[in-house]
Amino acid sequence: MNIGQAAAASGVSTKMLRYYESIGLIPKAGRTEAGYRVYSGTDVNTLRFIRRARDLGLSIERIRLLVGLWQDRERSSGDVKRITEEHVAELEAKIVELTAMRDSLRELADACHGDHRPECPILRDLEGDVDRTARRRAEPLVRERRGHPLEAHRRGHHHGA
Amino acid sequence: MNIGQAAAASGVSTKMLRYYESIGLIPKAGRTEAGYRVYSGTDVNTLRFIRRARDLGLSIERIRLLVGLWQDRERSSGDVKRITEEHVAELEAKIVELTAMRDSLRELADACHGDHRPECPILRDLEGDVDRTARRRAEPLVRERRGHPLEAHRRGHHHGA
DNA sequence: GCTTGACCTTCCCGTCATGGGAAGGGGGAA
DNA sequence: TTCCCCCTTCCCATGACGGGAAGGTCAAGC
Incomplete structure (x- = not known):
């Protein structure tokens, strides 16, 4: 799956995909021999998570935290809730x-x-x-x-x- | 009146004053021999107008229009109202x-x-x-x-x- | 095999309305 | 004169992207 397909499947533009990679919000994508980025279904799930969070107005920095918690089996829902409440207060x-x-x-x-x-x-x-x-x-x-x-x-x- | 005093009197920072001048929102200020900008009481009134408009969330471009209308004796209040309504709709x-x-x-x-x-x-x-x-x-x-x-x-x- | 066109790459610029700060000069009081 | 605060211009950063240039890649059609 190349970047265009991942973008279409996740609702995140190719520009944003490269940007998110550049700021370390998502890990560096693998590459084909020609240098094209390669994405998996798992990557698309993460991107969808990010897009939904953006749709709710969360900043990239908060999304960074949420993605970390999401992928952490040891997380406490209290941390997630706190981040959310902060954002609600700002809204x-x-x-x-x-x-x-x-x-x-x-x-x-x-x-x-x-x-x-x-x-x-x-x-x-x-x-x-x-x-x-x-x-x-x-x-x-x-x-x-x-x-x-x-x-x-x-x-x-x-x-x- | 130099830029610092005009800023204090109007509530617009010196940074913004120079910026507003650079984008043509306010006319170029006069200068002393040493190159310092000079402002009058009239200038301060305009700056206060701008600051209040910014406080109401108006964009610089709309403020530009409003300042123009404000200084135009031939203006029609319909123009002012239309600009305001547009902004209200966006809000x-x-x-x-x-x-x-x-x-x-x-x-x-x-x-x-x-x-x-x-x-x-x-x-x-x-x-x-x-x-x-x-x-x-x-x-x-x-x-x-x-x-x-x-x-x-x-x-x-x-x-x- | 070659062309075409859609895709990919990196890199830089623009957004909007500011703030921060550097480097250098001015101005008045002690 | 020294001191400090003010002024000047200039460049950079912000947040979260989009636009577009210059150039490489890939698959389909001929």
């Missing part, structure tokens, strides 16, 4: 953050006429005009979570500085 | 996606004993063992949204391939 925090943003913007958009005239509560809010409109937009709900996996890519919470 | 989609993940994982974690024993419903689910446990994990709720700003960084929805 929850992100949901709360996005929901606050959505609610604020929803409210502002609803108050906007949306016609040809320039007057606009959305811009007034962004302007920071605290006097003319009550600024109900919530202060950031979660502080001091730098380097947080779920938002490391998005907004380092540059706030404080 | 909503992301919230739905994360909530589905959270609910699935919450359920699996709740079913996990979390003790020293290896048996674990979480791993069984990731294994894809459809026979032993009913797999209630939702299929991806939103398809075909490649290049979507709110998730471009996270999971290119590599699914289909």
